[in-house]
Amino acid sequence: MGCKCSTTKDILFFQGGFLVTHDVIIIGGGIAGMRSAIECAKAGLNTAIVSKVYPVRSHSVAAQGGINAALKSTDSWSAHMADTVKGSDFLADQDATEVLCKEAAFDITELEKMGAIWSRDENGNVAQRPFGGAGYPRTCYLADRTGHGIVHVLYEQIIKHGVFIYDEWHVVKLAVLDNAARGIIAVELKTGRLHRLRSKAIILATGGYGRVFKTTTNALTSTGDGMALALSAGANLMDMEFVQFHPTVLPRTGILITEGARGEGGYLLNSKGERFMEKYAPKAKELASRDVVSRAEQAEISEGRGVDGCVLLDVRHLGAEKINQRLSQIRELSINFAGIDPVEKPIPVRPGAHYSMGGVMAGIDGQTNITGLYAAGESACISVHGANRLGGNSLLEAVVFGRRAGQATEAFVKSTTLGDFPDGFLSEASFELAGILKREPSEPAYIIRNEMTVAMEEHAGLFRNKTGLEKGLEKIKELKERFKKAGLTDKADGFNSELLAFLELGNMLDVSETILLGALARNESRGAHSRTDFPQRDDVNWLRHTLIRNQSGELHLDYKNVVITKIKPAERKY
Amino acid sequence: MKIKLKIKRSAPLNESEPFFQAFSIDAYEGMTVLEALLKIADEDDPTLSFRKSCRSAICGSCAMTINGHARLACNTQILPEIHKFGEVILEPLSNHAVLKDLMVDLAPFWEKMERVMPYLTPPDAENTAKMTSEDEAKIDKSQQCIMCGSCNSECNALEIDEHYAGPAALAKAWRFIGDTREGFAEKRLDKLSTEHGMWDCVRCGHCTQYCPKNVAPLKAIELLRSRAIKLGITDNHGAKHALSMTNSIKRVGRLDEAAMTFKTLGFLRSLGMIPFGIKMELHGKMPLPLILPQIDGMDEVKAIFKTFEEKDKNKEDSGGKS
Ligand SMILES: Cc1cc2nc3c(=O)[nH]c(=O)nc-3n(C[C@H](O)[C@H](O)[C@H](O)COP(=O)(O)OP(=O)(O)OC[C@H]3O[C@@H](n4cnc5c(N)ncnc54)[C@H](O)[C@@H]3O)c2cc1C
Ligand code: SF4
Ligand code: SF4
Ligand code: FES
Numbered sequence: 001m002g003c004k005c006s007t008t009k010d011i012l013f014f015q016g017g018f019l020v021t022h023d024v025i026i027i028g029g030g031i032a033g034m035r036s037a038i039e040c041a042k043a044g045l046n047t048a049i050v051s052k053v054y055p056v057r058s059h060s061v062a063a064q065g066g067i068n069a070a071l072k073s074t075d076s077w078s079a080h081m082a083d084t085v086k087g088s089d090f091l092a093d094q095d096a097t098e099v100l101c102k103e104a105a106f107d108i109t110e111l112e113k114m115g116a117i118w119s120r121d122e123n124g125n126v127a128q129r130p131f132g133g134a135g136y137p138r139t140c141y142l143a144d145r146t147g148h149g150i151v152h153v154l155y156e157q158i159i160k161h162g163v164f165i166y167d168e169w170h171v172v173k174l175a176v177l178d179n180a181a182r183g184i185i186a187v188e189l190k191t192g193r194l195h196r197l198r199s200k201a202i203i204l205a206t207g208g209y210g211r212v213f214k215t216t217t218n219a220l221t222s223t224g225d226g227m228a229l230a231l232s233a234g235a236n237l238m239d240m241e242f243v244q245f246h247p248t249v250l251p252r253t254g255i256l257i258t259e260g261a262r263g264e265g266g267y268l269l270n271s272k273g274e275r276f277m278e279k280y281a282p283k284a285k286e287l288a289s290r291d292v293v294s295r296a297e298q299a300e301i302s303e304g305r306g307v308d309g310c311v312l313l314d315v316r317h318l319g320a321e322k323i324n325q326r327l328s329q330i331r332e333l334s335i336n337f338a339g340i341d342p343v344e345k346p347i348p349v350r351p352g353a354h355y356s357m358g359g360v361m362a363g364i365d366g367q368t369n370i371t372g373l374y375a376a377g378e379s380a381c382i383s384v385h386g387a388n389r390l391g392g393n394s395l396l397e398a399v400v401f402g403r404r405a406g407q408a409t410e411a412f413v414k415s416t417t418l419g420d421f422p423d424g425f426l427s428e429a430s431f432e433l434a435g436i437l438k439r440e441p442s443e444p445a446y447i448i449r450n451e452m453t454v455a456m457e458e459h460a461g462l463f464r465n466k467t468g469l470e471k472g473l474e475k476i477k478e479l480k481e482r483f484k485k486a487g488l489t490d491k492a493d494g495f496n497s498e499l500l501a502f503l504e505l506g507n508m509l510d511v512s513e514t515i516l517l518g519a520l521a522r523n524e525s526r527g528a529h530s531r532t533d534f535p536q537r538d539d540v541n542w543l544r545h546t547l548i549r550n551q552s553g554e555l556h557l558d559y560k561n562v563v564i565t566k567i568k569p570a571e572r573k574y
Numbered sequence: 575m576k577i578k579l580k581i582k583r584s585a586p587l588n589e590s591e592p593f594f595q596a597f598s599i600d601a602y603e604g605m606t607v608l609e610a611l612l613k614i615a616d617e618d619d620p621t622l623s624f625r626k627s628c629r630s631a632i633c634g635s636c637a638m639t640i641n642g643h644a645r646l647a648c649n650t651q652i653l654p655e656i657h658k659f660g661e662v663i664l665e666p667l668s669n670h671a672v673l674k675d676l677m678v679d680l681a682p683f684w685e686k687m688e689r690v691m692p693y694l695t696p697p698d699a700e701n702t703a704k705m706t707s708e709d710e711a712k713i714d715k716s717q718q719c720i721m722c723g724s725c726n727s728e729c730n731a732l733e734i735d736e737h738y739a740g741p742a743a744l745a746k747a748w749r750f751i752g753d754t755r756e757g758f759a760e761k762r763l764d765k766l767s768t769e770h771g772m773w774d775c776v777r778c779g780h781c782t783q784y785c786p787k788n789v790a791p792l793k794a795i796e797l798l799r800s801r802a803i804k805l806g807i808t809d810n811h812g813a814k815h816a817l818s819m820t821n822s823i824k825r826v827g828r829l830d831e832a833a834m835t836f837k838t839l840g841f842l843r844s845l846g847m848i849p850f851g852i853k854m855e856l857h858g859k860m861p862l863p864l865i866l867p868q869i870d871g872m873d874e875v876k877a878i879f880k881t882f883e884e885k886d887k888n889k890e891d892s893g894g895k896s
Binding site for chain 2: 053054056057058059061062112113114115117118119120124145147148149152155156157159160190219220221252253255256329332333336337338339444446488489490492494495497498
């Protein structure tokens with residue numbers, strides 16, 4: 001809508017849209033996308049962001065609790081790294097984790113220079129709160145609106161640096177030829193036209209896939225589009241089976257209650273009023289890592305000590321003043337979405353799908369196995385989170401690796417010439433869309449979507465086993481067949497939200513399949529991947545990353561060794 | 575509970591007349607307007623257009639007119655609306671062109687944002703200045719804006735003048751002007767004091783009343799105005815009007831509207847106001863006689879002024895947290 005591209009005079013409907021060239025196209029206007037855009041624009045590249053929602057509407061804006069960095073003299077990046085590697089159940093690549101933790105302080109300062117606002121301590125320093133799985137209070141925050149604060153400051157900077165914004169444009173295809181990125185094809189919501197954007201490089205920053213699960217904290221837009229697009233363009237996906245379930249989620253809506261609530265001192269209680277985490281993680285208690293807390297909750301609920309399928313998060317002892325000051329959004333959300341004022345009553349919570357540890361395989365500069373295609377943020381898997389992410393590390397990943405992908409792109413763009421963009425990409429995409437629009441639907445897509453989210457929750461949720469995963473895979477295959485015959489009621493060109501939701505469903509089905517395939521093959525329990533039939537971690541056979549590649553329509557599994565530099569795998573206890 | 579939801583439907587480019595369509599849905603305890611819309615789009619009418627993303631009142635996508643006023647669909651529950659109004663009527667935001675159904679064209683909204691240069695411009699490019707919690711408190715409210723457009727939708731000044739900067743952009747402007755690290759506050763205030771700027775606000779208070787995030791844009795506008803006057807940026811109609819209003823009250827304890835017109839517009843331009851003055855007189859609204867006597871109790875007025883002047887010194891420190 002606010003697109004600042006060239007005139008739309010000679011648009012050829014569905015047969016051309018327009019063809020615009022940029023140096024770099026960034027797909028996604030969340031924290032990772034905007035952070036990389038700033039770097040590219042500052043370097044003088046002609047930079048464009050394409051996003052299906054206006055940048056400030058991106059899912060990143062919902063992040064609450066904070067962002068990690070070792071800032072104090074009594075803390076250190078190596079301690080941060082040790083916590084992160086342990087949290088990852090030793091699956092994180094240690095070279096990447098080292099970059100993440102070493103550069104964290106730099107990036108916090110960069111944000112501050114841009115104008116970011118933080119909560120402060122008595123001395124005016126950036127305040128830091130304790131977070132799960134961390135041995136030191138190193139989570140910087142802005143009340144419980146950290147994501148909102150960072151998103152808006154980055155948005156301010158992309159305006160300042162004149163980044164082109166194609167908002168409400170939905171990318172439907174990555175144009176890759178001879179294993180090199182050539183540009184993208186996107187549908188403009190307003191007109192329904194297909195446009196070609198040509199570029200030397202693409203940075204993929206499309207966020208996670210939480211929406212494949214029924215109960216999720218993720219925005220309605222987190223449908224794993226980028227991962228599905230990259231997979232079909234020939235990129236490797238990595239560690240897709242690792243899905244983080246957050247322990248404190250409001251039951252019906254899936255709305256998140258930040259870990260900050262426990263970081264500030266909140267308790268988790270069962271129906272008997274016991275702080276049950278004392279039993280599962282005697283030292284860290286409520287602040288053990290998320291996989292541990294979520295499984296403990298599920299165990300309490302399954303063993304009959306839950307309250308209406310939930311456990312209780314109690315922050316009353318913090319007092320109204322602290323709650324209003326540090327957790328005001330949480331109070332607002334609990335009142336509006338659960339009808340409970342946490343000042344007066346404990347909040348019922350349960351685990352819900354929250355974060356995608358896996359994603360498009362990328363190196364420490366965001367490079368993928370496709371030349372000119374970079375990935376950053378939640379849609380990438382650089383593997384800093386391994387089998388389980390620590391709270392506060394993903395905003396950090398988005399800023400650190402967003403910046404690095406931007407920098408790497410600059411070098412790449414300056415040393416490359418623009419590749420050609422054959423018409424075939426467009427005709428293929430328009431043929432596909434025309435097919436969807438034309439066919440008489442055998443059933444509406446939402447039925448397929450609902451069955452998918454239920455099946456994923458049941459078979460690929462907190463606890464998994466071989467039979468369940470096989471059933472899940474069968475179900476997804478069945479849904480994929482049905483999807484081919486499903487279609488649309490809305491046949492209009494412009495503002496066809498049904499079409500976009502349909503395309504998202506296709507992406508989610510693809511992503512679901514990769515999650516199930518990875519999980520079924522991994523015969524061990526590690527981090528967030530918990531197999532009841534293989535309850536132990538198995539470093540001999542499984543200290544390795546899962547890769548998934550699409551070879552002429554077939555998905556292939558492959559594996560890659562974990563990079564271990566400083567920290568030897570050990571038993572994980574909290 | 576079965577309830578009826580009435581939605582105003584508009585075709586793209588106004589190809590046909592807008593109309594209201596009723597949908598009957600099963601509303602449950604806690605169901606939000608957004609949940610209802612998603613259900614309708616799934617099960618009843620997939621052609622229904624509306625924006626959504628976070629469904630937790632933080633991304634600003636879903637603002638629309640609900641039972642007469644701008645609200646967020648995702649944090650407005652259906653049943654309390656039914657209890658209060660007997661029905662739920664959904665329309666697009668006002669003061670914006672409708673694109674389709676509940677979607678409005680926000681391009682002017684973003685342009686207004688861009689016009690206030692929405693980014694920090696510290697005096698030294700490195701921005702090494704630090705901030706304290708107290709500094710932060712001054713802009714705390716403004717920086718919580720989610721850019722939903724509700725305030726602009728309810729704004730009386732925008733309704734009259736579509737070029738008016740509007741409350742959202744002005745709240746954003748205060749976020750920088752009130753930031754202790756900002757280097758060009760005065761320049762910014764200069765720019766905001768021109769036509770369509772901060773002096774065009776008619777202080778109806780709607781922006782503050784309907785903002786879902788308690789940003790209180792009117793408060794930000796007041797802070798901008800008083801900062802401008804303090805810095806002597808008074809060579810514009812708005813500031814002159816405000817100053818002459820204050821002087822008039824200080825002098826005679828009431829508004830000397832005839833004299834204010836001279837002071838605000840200058841002698842020659844205010845001649846152009848004479849027909850307006852005659853009209854006002856015809857409506858019995860012209861302040862006569864032209865030389866006003868002091869009201870009784872001028873001492874009290876003076877005392878009030880003194881208190882305000884003292885209070886004013888501390889006012890900005892609270893960042894409008896009144
Ligand atoms: C409720 C919640 C709270 C969280 N709190 C924290 C926290 O406190 N600390 C922390 O570290 N992490 C937190 N996280 C995780 C963190 O917010 C995310 O991992 C991170 O924001 C992801 O950023 P991103 O830029 O990668 O993607 P996103 O912000 O998801 O952005 C994705 C972008 O891609 C665009 N896009 C997607 N598909 C397409 C397409 N097909 N065409 C065009 N554009 C497309 C979208 O429009 C969007 O702009 C939280 C997550 C949730 C759900
Ligand atoms: S107070 Fe001013 S800015 Fe706010 S709605 Fe009224 S006229 Fe508009
Ligand atoms: S000031 Fe309030 S109403 Fe206006 S755009 Fe911001 S959040 Fe919305
Ligand atoms: S959907 Fe984000 S504010 Fe309502």
